[in-house]
Amino acid sequence: MGSCLSLHKPQNLDLEIEPEQAGAGHSPISLLSDGILYLVLIHVAGAEPIYDILGFASAQSMNSTYYSCLGWTRLSAVCRRWRAIVIDAASLxxxxxxxxxxxxxALALIRSGTAPLNMIIPSYKSRGPELLRQVQSKKKWGLPGTHRERLLNLAVTHSDRIKKLIASDLSSQHYHMIFKNGHFDSLTSLSLEYAYKNSGPSAPSREDLDDLCIVAPHVRVAGFSPTLPIxxxxxxxLHIVLPALRKLIIVAHVDFRYPTTLPTSMEQLCWIPSLICGAPMLEHLAIDMPIDTxxxxxxxxxxxxxxxLPALRFCxxxxxxETHLEQLFELIAPDIPPKTIIRVLLSEETSAQENTELPKTIETYGSIIGHSIRLHSLDTVHLSLKLSSATFKWSPGDKISAATFLLSVFRGTELPLLKCSMKDYNNRCSSQTARADLLAVSASSQPERNVDPSDVSDAILKMIAPILINNEIRTLILDEIPTVKWANTMREVMRTFLPSVTTLYCVNTSDCPYAKNSVSSYPPCTTALRLLYDTNKKEVRGQSPAGLSESSHPADLPHTQKALLFGTSGGVILPALETVVVSMNVAPVAEGCSALRSTADVRAWWDELIRALTRRHDLGLRVRVLRIVGGWPTERLRKRTAKMDAKMxxxxxxxxxxxxxxxxxxSQLG
Known part of the structure; x- marks a missing residue:
């Protein structure tokens, strides 16, 4: 449980220090006005929120203490002045x-005065057999059996003070008791799920809620289950009117414990268009519905x-x-929003090679990404493939393999912020940066179906790559190269569809060092450099491509001449390349292990880098700028490799x- 920065401030924020307060003999805090101290308290509340006061984490962690859970309220123990400020902070x-x-x-409610309340109703949990209930009631940490009922009664009593409401399984009775007033001026955030279990409250029907109306003129953020009977x-x-809505989230949880959140028919989704059309100021739309029934x-x-939706900025x-979300784009966002993320889950049936719907689906989403590239002048592309596998606790013999394909296109103006990894960059860059992402996840749990998720990702890359050739993509970002097939496909894409790339980033995806059990024996950031030359083709050392003098560089030629010189297929990979950015992210030495292993990793990293630069140089395609980011996990390793670094x-x-x-x-790069 945390608190956020509140916009509710005291009526009189006098930030001036009274002259008579500056006299000698006063403590420093007495020189500050209540207004300044209140602003300090607001800042402290953001950094030290009240959390887990009911003991969830404390029951699982040896480090968490009850006192540490009190957050900003601990200031009340500093002195009488701070105690008075804390007690009067009604909005907090x-x-x-x-x-x-x-x-x-009860005490917090008194101190809150008439300030609007954040109401979070926990979901229903069965208390189990009587013996278990008795044991739970004697534990120091944990919730009392009446916890949910107490909060529901509190919400009903103070329904006219709702500022934020989060609930997942309200009964029909509680819907009526909480929303009977109909008009909610103080409500700014509303989240209602339709997640009901077999035990607990029954899911209300449309008829049960037909006489209720929620009119909230100041709600800016709302989240609903697609099956909520609106x-x-x-x-x-349930009649809902949110004219000032800025952010709408519709999520169907794929969880067998909550089957009521997954829609089973089109009729359950008919309310979505009316709510979207009734929110002309909508800026952020998120829809999560992985359904195939x-x-x-x-x-x-x-x-x-x-x-x-002229204000839509993020979709x-x-x-x-089967969800056909591409149709939704055509209906509400023909001019693709500056920030667009499309995530597709491919079932084994969809991923099967004989399925003809996969190319149509991928090409349609690809056209949306291509439109965004042209509309928002995106010039940087990140191509990635991640392989993973997992087993289920309830069936250890069953194993699921998954491949995650990512195509991310954005403006490269903030790339200097990249210091080590893509995770580091995404954390640093502005949330307003224009970008378009396509993420496709293919999975297989039945080997007899002969569906290799990585093969599906290779096919997706081939389908999606043509959108890049007609756009001025100047920067390419690569990370891990998990399979030989992916490497070969990437080479063809780079050779055929990315002739204008001038900058190549070979970086890690996350801040953690590369996996020791990866397909490659080298760090992924330098493995990607191997794509600069084709290991399956003979290359003549010391000779420049036909028509290129030894003193010239492909980057100096017009794009039309480059195409004539290298061709669009079977030619040189990235002929216009000028700059290479590569990250060094070495695994720290494990306790009790020799530092020689990390030193060997640095040497392997350098050998791979020099090999790639040499091959490029010998082909007459000399790289002009080499930028090295990342670094060493410890100062000791940096000193150990100093001579090697200087030589390399x-x-x-x-x-x-x-x-x-x-x-x-x-100690942790990025």
């Missing part, structure tokens, strides 16, 4: 009333009408091919025009 107390045990909640047209259901026809749901969708940097300086070594020492 209002944010955590529903996170306290009963006795503390009224539309003249159909019964029926085909979703969004054109029919919208009655063929397009909805204008994040996740579904299966000198060798690299012969092969390129300029070397920028930006490596640093850090």
């Amino acid at each position: 107390w209002a944010e955590d009333v529903f996170g306290f045990p009963a006795d503390m909640a 009224a539309y047209d003249d159909k019964p259901g 029926f085909v979703v026809d969004w054109v029919q749901l919208f009655s063929g009408k397009r909805s204008s 994040d969708v996740f579904g299966m091919p 940097l000198a060798r690299a300086g012969v092969l390129v025009d300029d070397v920028a070594d930006e490596r640093t020492v850090s």
Whole structure:
């Protein structure tokens, strides 16, 4: 349970220090006005929120203490002045009333005054047999059996003060008791799920909620289950009016414990168009519906009408091919939003080679990404493939293999922020940066179906690559190269569809060092460098491509002449390449192990880098700039490899025009 920065401030924030307060003999805190101290308290509340006051983590962690859970309220023990400021912080107390045990909640409620309340109703949990209930009641940490009922009663009593409401399984009775007023001026965030178990409250029907109306003119964020019985047209259901809505999240949880969240028919989704069309100021739309039990026809749901959402800036969708979320883009966002994320889950049936729907699905989503590239002038592409496998606890013999394909296109203006990994870059870059992502996950749990997830990703890459050739992609980012087949496919894509790339990043995906059991014996950041030359073809050392003098560089030629010189297939890989950025992320020495292993990793990294630069140099395609990022996990390793680094940097300086070594020492890079 945490608190967030509150916009509710005291009526009089006098930030001036009274002259008479500056006299000698006063403590430093007495020189500050209540207004300044309140602003300090707001800052402290953001850094030290009240959390887990009910003991969830404390029951599992030896380090967590009850006192540490008190967060910003601990300031009240500093002095009488701070105690007075803390007690008077009504808006902060209002944010955590529903996170306290009963006795503390009563005190927090009094101190909250009339400030709007954050109401979080926990989901119903069966207390089990009587013996288990008795044991739980005697534990120091844990929830009392009446915890949910107490919070529900609190929400009913103070329903006119709702600021934020989160609930997943309200009964029909509680819906009526909480929302009977109909109009909620203080409500700014509303999250209602339709997640009901076989035990506990029954899921209300449309008819049960038909006489209820939620009019909230100031709600900016809302989240609903797609199966929530919301009224539309003249159909019964819960009537919701959110004219100021900025962010809408619709999520269907794939969890066998909550079957009520997964839609089983089109009729359950008919409310979505009316809610979207009723929110003209919508900026962020997220829809998560990985369903394949029926085909979703969004054109029919919208009655063929397009909805204008001029303020839409971010669209994040996740579904299966049967969800047809590409139709949704055509209806609500023909001009693709600056930030677009499309995630597709491919079942084994969809991934099967004989299935003809896969190319159509991928090509349709690819056209959306291509439109975004042209519309928002995106010039940087990140191509990645991740392989993973897992077993189920309830069936250790069953193993599922998955491959995750990622195509991410964005503007490279913030790439100087990249210091080690793509995770590091994504954490540093602005949330407003324009980008378009396509993420496709294919999985297989039945070997007899002969569906290799990595083969599916190779096929997806071939289907999606043509969108890159007609766009001015200048920067390519690569990370791990998990299979030989993926490497060969990547070479063909680089050779055929990326002739204008001038900068290549070979970096890690995450901050953690490369896996020791990976397919390659080298760190992934340098493995990607092997794609600069084709190991399956003979290359003549010391000869430049036909028509290129020894003193010239492909980057100096016009794009049309490059195409004539190298061709669009079977030619040189990345003919216009000028800059290579490569990360060094060495695994730290494990306790009790020799540091020689990490030293050997650094040597292997350098050998791979020099080999790639040499091959490029000998082909007459000399790299102009080499930028090295990342670094060493410890200062000791940096000193141990200093002589090697100096020698290798000198060798690299012969092969390129300029070397920028930006490596640093850090216990955790990025």
